[in-house]
Amino acid sequence: MNRHQMREKIVFALYQHLLLNKDLKLLTSEIKGDEYYESLIADLSSNEDKYIELISSLLNNWTFDRLAYLEQAILLLGVSELELNEVSKAIVVDEAIRICKEYCDEDSYKYINGVLDNYESQGK
Secondary structure, eight states: OOHHHHHHHHHHHHHHHHHHOOOHHHHTGGGTTOHHHHHHHHHHHHHHHHHHHHHHHHOSSOOGGGSOHHHHHHHHHHHHHHHHTOSOHHHHHHHHHHHHHHHSOTTHHHHHHHHHHHHHHTTO
């Protein structure tokens, strides 16, 4: 499984977690064995509320709760990857946009791009 496929699996797990309030670690058990992604799951599990607050601060005239669950999941993964700073920011943003274009509404990727770019410009 390549990194893009693993990101998709994490986004779908986050989606289920957000929608059904299921444990994220249980939803991602098939990804075990990859150190980078295990660190992502651990980071997301322990910092979810912090990341939701951070994303909310980056939204213009909008709230995190008003976003579609899939967009929330993509943003949470993107912010977690940016926080871990183990992959270049350009790759993180590109992957988020790619997943968004494939699974979200037609123009959602523009919003995802704007939020993640806004995050980057704050130098966090």
